[in-house]
Amino acid sequence: MDLINDSFKKKSIDQLIDFLRIKSISADKSFKNEILKASKWVKNSLDEIGCQITRIYETKGNPIVYGEIKLSSNYPTVLIYGHYDVQPPDPLNLWDSPPFEPVIKTTSIHKEGAIFARGASDDKGQMFSHIKAVELLKINDSLNCNVKFLIEGEEEIGSENLEEFITKNTNLLKNDVILISDTSIESNSKPCITTGLRGLSYMEIELIGPNRDLHSGVYGGAVPNPLNTIVDILSKLHDKDKKISIPGFYDNVKLYSDKERIELKKNSSQDGELFKKDIDIIDYEGEKQYDYDERISIRPSLDINGIWGGYQGEGAKTVIPSKAYAKVSMRLVPNQDWNRISDLFKNYIKSITPKNTLVNIKTHHGGLPYISDTSSKEYKAAYMAYKDAYGIAPFSKKEGASIPIVPIIEKLLKSKVILMGFGLNSDSIHSPNEHYGIFNFFKGIETICNFYKYLPKS
Amino acid sequence: MDLINDSFKKKSIDQLIDFLRIKSISADKSFKNEILKASKWVKNSLDEIGCQITRIYETKGNPIVYGEIKLSSNYPTVLIYGHYDVQPPDPLNLWDSPPFEPVIKTTSIHKEGAIFARGASDDKGQMFSHIKAVELLKINDSLNCNVKFLIEGEEEIGSENLEEFITKNTNLLKNDVILISDTSIESNSKPCITTGLRGLSYMEIELIGPNRDLHSGVYGGAVPNPLNTIVDILSKLHDKDKKISIPGFYDNVKLYSDKERIELKKNSSQDGELFKKDIDIIDYEGEKQYDYDERISIRPSLDINGIWGGYQGEGAKTVIPSKAYAKVSMRLVPNQDWNRISDLFKNYIKSITPKNTLVNIKTHHGGLPYISDTSSKEYKAAYMAYKDAYGIAPFSKKEGASIPIVPIIEKLLKSKVILMGFGLNSDSIHSPNEHYGIFNFFKGIETICNFYKYLPKS
Numbered sequence: 001m002d003l004i005n006d007s008f009k010k011k012s013i014d015q016l017i018d019f020l021r022i023k024s025i026s027a028d029k030s031f032k033n034e035i036l037k038a039s040k041w042v043k044n045s046l047d048e049i050g051c052q053i054t055r056i057y058e059t060k061g062n063p064i065v066y067g068e069i070k071l072s073s074n075y076p077t078v079l080i081y082g083h084y085d086v087q088p089p090d091p092l093n094l095w096d097s098p099p100f101e102p103v104i105k106t107t108s109i110h111k112e113g114a115i116f117a118r119g120a121s122d123d124k125g126q127m128f129s130h131i132k133a134v135e136l137l138k139i140n141d142s143l144n145c146n147v148k149f150l151i152e153g154e155e156e157i158g159s160e161n162l163e164e165f166i167t168k169n170t171n172l173l174k175n176d177v178i179l180i181s182d183t184s185i186e187s188n189s190k191p192c193i194t195t196g197l198r199g200l201s202y203m204e205i206e207l208i209g210p211n212r213d214l215h216s217g218v219y220g221g222a223v224p225n226p227l228n229t230i231v232d233i234l235s236k237l238h239d240k241d242k243k244i245s246i247p248g249f250y251d252n253v254k255l256y257s258d259k260e261r262i263e264l265k266k267n268s269s270q271d272g273e274l275f276k277k278d279i280d281i282i283d284y285e286g287e288k289q290y291d292y293d294e295r296i297s298i299r300p301s302l303d304i305n306g307i308w309g310g311y312q313g314e315g316a317k318t319v320i321p322s323k324a325y326a327k328v329s330m331r332l333v334p335n336q337d338w339n340r341i342s343d344l345f346k347n348y349i350k351s352i353t354p355k356n357t358l359v360n361i362k363t364h365h366g367g368l369p370y371i372s373d374t375s376s377k378e379y380k381a382a383y384m385a386y387k388d389a390y391g392i393a394p395f396s397k398k399e400g401a402s403i404p405i406v407p408i409i410e411k412l413l414k415s416k417v418i419l420m421g422f423g424l425n426s427d428s429i430h431s432p433n434e435h436y437g438i439f440n441f442f443k444g445i446e447t448i449c450n451f452y453k454y455l456p457k458s
Numbered sequence: 459m460d461l462i463n464d465s466f467k468k469k470s471i472d473q474l475i476d477f478l479r480i481k482s483i484s485a486d487k488s489f490k491n492e493i494l495k496a497s498k499w500v501k502n503s504l505d506e507i508g509c510q511i512t513r514i515y516e517t518k519g520n521p522i523v524y525g526e527i528k529l530s531s532n533y534p535t536v537l538i539y540g541h542y543d544v545q546p547p548d549p550l551n552l553w554d555s556p557p558f559e560p561v562i563k564t565t566s567i568h569k570e571g572a573i574f575a576r577g578a579s580d581d582k583g584q585m586f587s588h589i590k591a592v593e594l595l596k597i598n599d600s601l602n603c604n605v606k607f608l609i610e611g612e613e614e615i616g617s618e619n620l621e622e623f624i625t626k627n628t629n630l631l632k633n634d635v636i637l638i639s640d641t642s643i644e645s646n647s648k649p650c651i652t653t654g655l656r657g658l659s660y661m662e663i664e665l666i667g668p669n670r671d672l673h674s675g676v677y678g679g680a681v682p683n684p685l686n687t688i689v690d691i692l693s694k695l696h697d698k699d700k701k702i703s704i705p706g707f708y709d710n711v712k713l714y715s716d717k718e719r720i721e722l723k724k725n726s727s728q729d730g731e732l733f734k735k736d737i738d739i740i741d742y743e744g745e746k747q748y749d750y751d752e753r754i755s756i757r758p759s760l761d762i763n764g765i766w767g768g769y770q771g772e773g774a775k776t777v778i779p780s781k782a783y784a785k786v787s788m789r790l791v792p793n794q795d796w797n798r799i800s801d802l803f804k805n806y807i808k809s810i811t812p813k814n815t816l817v818n819i820k821t822h823h824g825g826l827p828y829i830s831d832t833s834s835k836e837y838k839a840a841y842m843a844y845k846d847a848y849g850i851a852p853f854s855k856k857e858g859a860s861i862p863i864v865p866i867i868e869k870l871l872k873s874k875v876i877l878m879g880f881g882l883n884s885d886s887i888h889s890p891n892e893h894y895g896i897f898n899f900f901k902g903i904e905t906i907c908n909f910y911k912y913l914p915k916s
Contacts, residue, residue, distance in 0.1 A: 027773035088771055094671070094780075157773050184676075198675060202774045211738035213552070213889040217656060217859025218642075220789050221759030222750040224743040228696065228762055235693035238686065280669035283814040285682040292680040301679030304686055305777050310764035311785060313546055315485035315615050316660045316822040318787055318860075319763050319888050322552075327769060329776055331678050356741040364774040401675025402776075430777050431671040 003136050004442055012132050012445075013104075013115070013438070015045065019084075019124050020102040020117040026062060026085035026157045035153050038084040039063045042151050045128070049135040051149070059161035062153030066172070069134065069147045076455060077146040079175035081409065081417075082127030082182065083155035086119035087430045094432035109188075109426060110437040120436035122429035126181035126422055127151060129441060133448035145452055148175060152405075155182075158202070158365025159405045166412045175415050177378040179451070180406065181444065183399055183421030186270065188439055191390045193382055194419035196297065196398030197406060199332030199369035201341045202305075205230070205349060207324045208358040214320040224356040226324035227309050234326055236352050237302055242286050244302045244330070246348045249341065254334040256298055264298065264398065265291070278426055296400035301331045327364075331400060338366030338404075367404020372396075373416050377456050382418045385450035389443055420447065461594050462900055470590050470903075471562075471573070471896070473503065477542075477582050478560040478575040484520060484543035484615045493611050496542040497521045500609050503586070507593040509607070517619035520611030524630070527592065527605045534913060535604040537633035539867065539875075540585030540640065541613035544577035545888045552890035567646075567884060568895040578894035580887035584639035584880055585609060587899060591906035603910055606633060610863075613640075616660070616823025617863045624870045633873050635836040637909070638864065639902060641857055641879030644728065646897055649848045651840055652877035654755065654856035655864060657790030657827035659799045660763075663688070663807060665782045666816040672778040682814040684782035685767050692784055694810050695760055700744050702760045702788070704806045707799065712792040714756055722756065722856065723749070736884055754858035759789045785822075789858060796824030796862075825862020830854075831874050835914050840876045843908035847901055878905065 024038035025031040039056050046054045046067030053068040062085065089099035097103045102117035115125065130149070137143035150173060152162050166173060183194040209226040210219070239245050256264065270293050276284070286295040295301065309324035311317035330345070332338055342363045353359040373379065374396060386394035399419075406417050422444035428434045482496035483489040497514050504512045504525030511526040520543060547557035555561045560575035573583065588607070595601035608631060610620050624631060641652040667684040668677070697703050714722065728751050734742070744753040753759065767782035769775035788803070790796055800821045811817040831837065832854060844852035857877075864875050880902035886892045 027775060028771055088769065088775055090769070090771065091671070156775075200675070200776070202776070204774075209739065212886060212891070213549070214737060215859060215888040216759075216761045216763055216787055217658070217789055218857070218883055218887075219737070219754060220761045220787075220858060221744045221753035221757055222742050223737065223739055224741075225761050227765055228692075228743075228760075231689040231692035231762065231765070232696075234686075234689040238690075279672060279677070279681065281667065281681055281814055283682075284680050285812070285814055286679045295679035296677060299679055301674075302686075303674045303678045303683050303778055304689065304768065305674055305775060306768035306770050306779075307685055307689070307782070308766045308770040310762065311546065311548070312764050312766040312783070313486055313548065316662075316785065316787070317485060317546055317614075317763060317888065318658070318660070320761055321764075324765070325770070327774065329674055329678075329774070331675055354743070356739055356743055399676070400678060401673060425676055428670060429676075430673040430775065433670070 003140055004446060008136070009442060016115065016125060016128055016441070017102045019128060020115065020119055021100055023100045024085050024119070024153065025088050026154050027088050035062045035085065039065050039153055042084050045131050046149055049131055050138055057165065059165060061161045064153070064162065064165055065149070065151040067149035071143065071146055075144060075146050075457065076176040077148060077174065079148045079150060079173060079178045080130045081150045081178055081180045081405070082130065083123050083152050084127070085153040085156050086124070087122070087156050089118045091432060096433055104438070109424065110439065112438045114435040114437045116433055116435040118434050120434050121423040121427035122434065123155065123182045125436035125441055126444060129181060129422065129444040130179065130448055133445045136445065137449055137452055143452065144457060145455060148173060155405070160365065162405055163408050166409060170413060173413055175413060178409060178413065178415055178417045179420055180403065180417055181420050181422060182403055183419045184423040184425050184427065185421060186397065187424065188437070189392070191386045191392065191394040192397040193386065193394050194399045194421055195372035195374055195396040197370040198300070198400055198402050199336060199338050199367050200329060200402035200404055201332060201338045201345065201366040202327070202329040202364040203342065203345055204362045204364060205326045205328065206360040207353070208322060210320065210322050213322050216318040216320045219320055223320065224354065225320045226357060227321060229354060229357050230307070230309065230324040230326055233349060233352055234304060237328070241288060244300065246344050248344050252335045252337070253300060261294065297398035298333055300333050300336060302328065304328050331402060332369050334369045334371060336369060338368060342366055365404070367402050368407045370407045372419065376416055378416060379418055381451055381454035381456070382420055384454045385447045388450045389447040420451065422447065461598055462904060466594070467900065474573065474583060474586055474899070475560045477586060478573065478577055479558055481558045482543050482577070482611065483546050484612050485546050493520045493543060497523050497611055500542050503589050504607055507589060508596055515623060517623060519619045522611070522620065522623050523607070523609040525607035529601065529604055533603050533915065534634040535606060535632065537606045537608060537631060537636045538588045539608045539636055539638045539863070540588065541581045541610050542585070543611040543614050544582070545580070545614050547576045549890060554891055562896070567882065568897065570896045572893040572895045574891055574893040576892050578892050579881040579885035580892065581613065581640045583894035583899055584902060587639060587880065587902040588637065588906055591903045594903065595907055595910055601910065602915060603913060606631060613863070616825070618823065620863055621866055621870070624867060628871060631871055633871060636867060636871065636873055636875045637878055638861065638875055639878050639880060640861055641877045642881040642883050642885065643879060644855065645882065646895070647850070649844045649850065649852040650855040651844065651852050652857040652879055653830035653832055653854040655828040656758070656858055656860050657794060657796050657825050658787060658860035658862060659790060659796045659803065659824040660785070660787040660822040661800065661803055662820045662822060663784045663786065664818040665811070666780060668778065668780050670780050674776040674778045677778055681778065682812065683778045684815060685779060687812060687815050688765070688767065688782040688784055691807060691810055692762060699746060702758065704802050706802050710793045710795070711758060719752065755856035756791055758791050758794060760786065762786050789860060790827050792827045792829060794827060796826060800824060823862070825860050826865045828865045830877065834874055836874060837876055839909055839912035839914070840878055842912045843905045846908045847905040878909070880905065
């Protein structure tokens with residue numbers, strides 16, 4: 001794409017870096033001002049590329065930014081969904097540079113450099129690619145679609161207010177196809193389109209034992225220690241074979257025949273040794289009957305995401321704490337329903353909590369699993385867009401992560417989502433040192449421009 | 459004791475409050491200056507009561523304060539041991555008033571009021587009683603003993619440098635009896651002398667899975683999550699009957715005959731319902747074959763004192779952390795050796811950690827269990843001192859907590875320790891809202907004065 005020249009690149013990177021400086025952490029309400037700042041930043045950038053309508057919609061939570069370019073009612077309408085909020089950056093001490101002071105560094109994968117900052121890949125960098133692609137097409141006078149932008153600020157906390165907004169604004173958001181760039185490709189020489197997502201159920205457990213922290217010498221051995229209890233409870237979430245022990249958990253899990261499993265594998269063919277080496281583990285863990293790549297795509301999982309209680313400081317404190325906490329999430333696959341799974345989780349935890357301990361269980365949020373329609377003309381346009389940009393046809397990939405809004409948005413707006421991701425698994429999203437390759441950023445913009453080119457106009 | 463008049467009381471409380479303002483937290487090295495301040499405070503107060511020798515001895519860790527009053531070589535010499543360091547005050551949010559801003563409030567137990575502050579009971583208040591008792595006897599011209607003070611600043615972190623100091627200064631510390639006030643009585647109307655202490659082994663576990671924090675959607679189900687692993691490992695430290703599962707753990711545990719158990723019980727006769735009500739638990743936990751009061755005196759125990767890893771903030775973060783941590787301590791009884799127990803713990807944890815996870819295990823500190831000599835004339839003097847002060851004979855109590863230095867100090871100095879405690883279990887030592895009753899403070903001073911009176915002079 002000739003228009004992606006040096007001056008365009010420099011400006012785009014400067015803009016993204018500016019965007020990445022905003023600490024738009026949705027999980028922590030003390031960053032509310034930064035959230036508002038980020039929403040304004042997005043609105044301004046939509047104004048700058050010439051959207052005829054731009055607006056910040058207030059919600060009960062964080063605002064939703066909307067933008068629209070309407071060229072002709074004969075043209076198809078593309079809806080871009082993305083998010084300006086980011087994950088919390090902790091643990092801060094593991095970042096090589098501050099998470100909200102973006103720096104460009106080369107890595108073994110990114111010879112052209114990558115931007116290191118929280119949100120670089122998830123999702124500020126990927127979302128901004130769409131704004132820049134549309135700008136480029138407009139400059140080139142080759143935009144021949146109507147475009148709508150729907151950019152929210154609560155994706156990392158379960159898109160709590162988006163569903164209501166979409167439900168109330170189905171006319172405003174009416175479209176022919178929805179593009180989302182919030183997923184990854186296999187590698188920069190092996191692109192793919194994500195055609196499956198796992199669902200999610202995210203829970204939090206609070207255990208309460210004695211009414212106050214106790215001295216472990218004076219009381220140890222005779223009283224319920226909520227830390228002893230919580231490890232007992234959490235250890236009962238998996239059996240010895242790493243199957244999830246919650247009764248009924250697997251009831252609706254879609255099973256694949258051996259033939260289907262071979263077909264899926266052929267289509268994906270990830271490099272398992274590279275996978276292990278990248279994260280430096282001696283061996284995988286999980287269900288023995290399934291390969292590692294199946295465990296993170298067609299099989300559900302359960303992970304403790306956080307645990308805390310008692311003394312965490314330097315040295316020793318001989319305490320039996322009053323309370324213990326854990327955050328636990330489950331990744332779900334077709335045809336598991338996250339509300340049902342959350343209830344099963346609650347009932348099971350309650351059933352295994354001893355009577356001398358009080359338990360409170362909270363559902364943070366959840367989402368349904370998802371499978372794409374790969375037969376549509378829009379999907380074919382995306383396929384051709386990748387093929388042209390990368391010089392190699394993309395494969396179809398079932399992804400382990402969740403974007404709970406995807407199945408909801410399809411249902412509410414009665415159009416299909418295409419998950420045009422450009423990140424890499426090694427981007428460390430949700431981790432310290434998140435980054436997004438300069439190559440990925442501009443290859444993404446190029447691919448999006450191609451999509452508009454291939455999208456049938458009637 | 460007539461001399462404990464209002465003006466003495468006012469001055470003593472003011473002094474103690476001043477002492478309690480010092481944040482002498484030994485577990486956190488960033489409080490080193492406060493530690494030094496506390497050591498100087500103790501030295502000054504020893505100077506003030508007229509010690510002929512006072513000195514601050516530097517160690518590799520926190521300084522040791524020494525003071526001496528020598529009246530006659532014909533008199534017996536009493537050595538007072540205590541500590542000026544305190545436990546960390548967290549969780550801070552559970553304190554009703556700041557831990558280092560002492561306030562006096564009445565409670566249902568303390569109608570005369572209690573001083574609320576970290577260290578009020580453990581051990582600043584109790585230790586300071588000895589200084590005030592000696593001052594009182596001197597004013598009254600009735601001190602007929604030599605007195606030595608040995609006040610350290612590392613009791614809460616295992617008295618790391620005290621053993622070496624004592625070993626090098628056996629002549630300086632030579633004495634006929636050692637008094638320690640760092641334990642509790644049953645209630646203010648039911649005094650006791652602690653004649654047994656449990657030992658301690660305090661360990662820390664670090665688990666390392668992937669080389670960085672991972673997205674739990676992208677990786678969940680195929681990789682070793684150190685949080686899933688740590689709960690599995692820790693849950694294997696107890697069996698279903700709440701026995702400790704570490705092989706060899708019970709090998710040397712002193713067993714009591716049915717007759718001995720009945721005798722011990724008769725001697726103690728704690729109120730189990732009051733015990734439960736005070737800490738608001740529905741039921742005890744622990745070894746079924748033993749009553750709750752046996753579980754915290756003649757039986758060993760194992761408690762997780764802290765656990766952490768992953769996301770602990772508000773809301774949800776879908777992370778598989780790279781690392782997980784736990785602090786675990788075991789209370790030991792005669793004739794368990796803490797070094798052996800620490801090794802058994804390490805070996806067991808290593809044996810149950812899966813191969814795909816790296817484990818590091820550290821011994822923080824430990825101590826041997828202890829049983830007092832109750833046949834000595836010094837013990838009898840203490841017995842009479844309580845009986846006179848409280849108007850009721852003290853019973854002999856086996857305590858669940860540990861003071862690792864007690865068996866060491868007896869061995870090194872070849873004299874006997876008497877544990878003359880004046881606190882209550884409800885003082886919330888090591889917990890938020892620690893306090894020490896005004897009644898307890900002055901009744902302690904009175905009892906100590908009585909001790910000097912009853913101690914045979916030849």
